[in-house]
Amino acid sequence: MMSSKAAPGKSPKGKSGPGKPATGKPATAKAGAAKAGNGSAAPTWLGRLGARGVILLVLLLAAVAVAVVIPLSTMSTAEALELIGVPDPGPLTTAGLPAVRAIGELLASVAVGAALFAAFFTPPQKDKTLDVDGYRMQQISSWANFAWAAAAALLIPLTLSDVSGRTLIESLPPDQWLVAINQIDVASSWRWAAIIALVAAIGQRLTLTWRWSIVWLAVTVLSLLPVAATGHASGSTAHDLATNSLIIHLFAAAFYVGGLVAVIIHTMRGGTRVALALRRYSVVATVAIAALAFSGLINAIVRLHPADLFSSTYGLLVVGKALLLILLGIFGLAIRRRVIAKIETRNANAPVDRATLLRIIMVESVVMAGTIGLSVSLGRTPPPAPLYVPTRQEALLGFELPGPFSFETVFGLWRFDLVLGLASVVLLGLYVWGLIHLHRRGDSWPPGRTAFWVAGCVMLFVTTSSGMGMYMMADFASHMVGHMIISMLVPIFLALGGPLTLALRALPAAGRGNPPGPREWIVEFINNPISRFLTHPIVASIQFVAGFYLVYFGGFYETLASEHLGHMFMNVHFLISGYLFYWVIIGVDAAPRQFTSMYMMMVLLSSLPFHAFFGILLMNYPTVLAESWYSGIGLPWIPDLLQSQRVGGGVAWAMGEIPLFIVMIALGFQWYQSDMREARRSERQADRDDDAELKAYNEMLAQMAEGDRRH
Known part of the structure; x- marks a missing residue:
């Protein structure tokens, strides 16, 4: 990780280094630039x-x-x-x-x-x-x-x-x-x-x-x-x-x-x-x-x-x-x-x-x-005074909510999220650029992956830039709905979209002797010790599950919920944590580590109880999380903050199981595809060597049977 090599310009044992010619004299800036x-x-x-x-x-x-x-x-x-x-x-x-x-x-x-x-x-x-x-x-x-x-x-x-x-x-x-x-x-x-x-x-x-x-x-x-x-x-x-x-x-x-x-x-x-x-x-x-x-x-x-x-x-x-x-x-x-x-x-x-x-x-x-x-x-410089006195909600949230959480208020209100909303638009645009580049080159791309990626980007945009994103900041139950979508649903679709594979196919190589370009950066992102550690299935599942407990029960939620940057941090953390987990379990992109589908299924099943227990723990938690923040907002349609927290716990318990069930189906389908590819490979090998492997196996069985008859 930390390099112990000599600094550029200094070479051990008198050898020429990157900033030192073979004569042993330091290279000047002029000499270093002269024929590059x-x-x-x-x-x-x-x-x-x-x-x-x-x-x-x-x-x-x-x-x-x-x-x-x-x-x-x-x-x-x-x-x-x-x-x-x-x-x-x-x-x-x-x-x-x-x-x-x-x-x-x-x-x-x-x-x-x-x-x-x-x-x-x-x-x-x-x-x-x-x-x-x-x-x-x-x-x-x-x-x-x-x-x-x-x-x-x-x-x-x-x-x-x-x-x-x-x-x-x-x-x-x-x-x-x-x-x-x-x-x-x-x-x-x-x-x-x-x-x-x-x-x-x-x-x-x-x-x-x-x-x-x-x-x-x-x-x-x-x-x-x-x-x-x-x-x-x-x-x-x-x-x-x-x-x-x-x-x-x-x-x-x-x-x-x-x-x-x-x-x-x-x-x-x-x-x-x-x-x-x-x-x-x-x-x-x-x-x-x-x-x-x-x-x-x-x-x-x-x-x-x-x-x-x-x-x-x-x-x-x-x-x-x-x-x-x-x-x-x-x-x-x-x-x-x-x-x-x-x-x-x-x-x-x-x-x-x-x-x-x-x-x-x-x-x-x-x-x-x-x-x-x-x-x-x-x-x-003080900006001009506002034309009206802001309400308590506007002072704390930056906006005012019109009424209780409902289908009409969620999809009738839109407030563009300049971080994750903008990110979803940019990610979708880059993906479309990659598709256009492949199409011009005459290459194909599975339409299912495109559908998954579009669905993930649209879901992220709607969750963060509709009324859902606004209610997430003011009500714990609404926050948990958005949390589950951002951490449990959106990453599934993004991981199945195969963005890294598309980028590696669409981006040109930087060329020998040139500084690394985007394609080389992606390769380095995949193949480095930190990625190898984080993409181990056990590590990925631990960070995914442990994040829930640390944020809500580790004493951090009060601070994070009451600050805009804290709220933004939670959303970004949930998205990245979820994507890392699902990339390892069901992602179609190449990962630094390769494991069998059976191993992935075992890791997934082992994480299910922790998700369920998190929701149950929230439903039965006796203390209101971030009570001063929610009390300060004072939404009139939520008189009982503890009841709202219990509803949020129920949402976490119910919505936490549905995405994992979807993942199990996807993993089972990938397992089936892997077996089919292996079967086709075996058939092609048999055609090439006239079933040499099968003949050798039958000969071994015949020899074993002959030995049994002799005894």
Whole structure:
């Protein structure tokens, strides 16, 4: 798991390594880039900068972000303090909090972009360790994560100072940090961001393999998740939509900004395969721009009335940010496309004009840094006051329910889930793309698998984006209905759809010497030690069943049910846990481990009692789970919370058996198909060798009979 190999650029026993020529002298950036595909030496002044150039670049972008955020935030600070009735905490907090936050988000973006480059923009070596370019980028990502963790930690006392109206000096002692973390949700979010970023930074220092670089990229991206709970989104009406759109916005911005910064660093340091890196980044940037536009539009609709767009400070900042993003999208994509086309029309070994390329993308990155500063200032600017006072349900849920749970209210209400609802649409679109690609190539695909996949995606969309998804947050019985569908029914259909097999057939190979592409990532996802462990049938069934007991009876449900991010975590956890279990038991995709159908049937039957017992335990549980949360919502048609919990337990008991019965039928059918394939194989073998196996068996029986007669 953890690599103990020497770092790239150092070779044991005097042998040449990935960053060291056979002479034993360290390879320079110029030498490393000199005859690689579409690479050329960096300009002399850039080559001399080296690591200092990276630091200067980040400092430049940070200075731009700070120069934008401080004056814009200062303009609205007095209004914000007046609205919440808090004394002025002083200039250190007034200017320092938005400045540190802007720097922190920039550093997080750099960490994400560098980790993305190490994992996907540069090929690993034959032993699956990172090459020189990948190693450098992972080290840069590690340092950026350390700095991002420090910035997030500093935001804890700054937040305490801002909320309490005390000066920053008074908020710096460690005991005040504990007060902030325990009493202020925003400060607690910064604590988690710092911890996650620190884990990623340390992990990147301890590992050198390409496989682990993907893991640390995921952890780095995850460090942005707590940031979604620190702005207006978590406390506004329709905060479910606002928080989900902010998550998409933060992730997209990190990939867009960080990816471009990584390309600049790679080009500046004389890295290889600049054209390929630029092509891959252009794909990332296109998706990120679309996500930024979509999520930004949702945020504007949630927080702004059309009349406030040009008549309020918040509205004007939104307009300014939208214009910057439009300009970035048009300018950036057009320029990159032109540069890529110019490179590809040349000879494959023609050098890249790095100086010109750097000047172009540096302008884009500076504008990006300014946009980050503008975004942070939006978080410090109070949005226009709502036109009405929200009800208690709207304040807690983000919306209001019209009446009791029924067929009419479930299918008469629709509220698009920007996480799982959007995921179901994307997954269905990607599957259709794969089918179209196979059809154009003349290949066939079983229609039954397509039907299963479509059914799973539609079921996921309806469960999360109809009234069902809304009632799941407010009523335990409704929550359990949705939980059973997401964890027990949807994964069955998705597993029977065979998405990994379709992707492996539809996606092209990256080609020898190129960085791994989507097809190689899927192969790596299937064939790695973590997957081999998680896809053992016993492990898969334990994590599937144990998740129910831990969430509801392990003391976590109260916290998860009362927070939007917690509710989202439960849904995602149930979906992934269920898919992993059913992929192992009945999935048509290849798994790292292969077991007989009889073994799978035994594992499935052994899990049945635990599902039944979970429902029975819920029906007889004497304490109301998340009582303060459900009491606070106060749905008038649910006067007895314990009775609602008992109904939920009955739902878990009844609905838990039906999917497993379906799985038993599917497993039995797969068992029958396996036997039929084996029988056909035996028949073909018999035709080829004139039934040699049967003749040998009959001869053995004859010899045994002859022996019996002699005795």
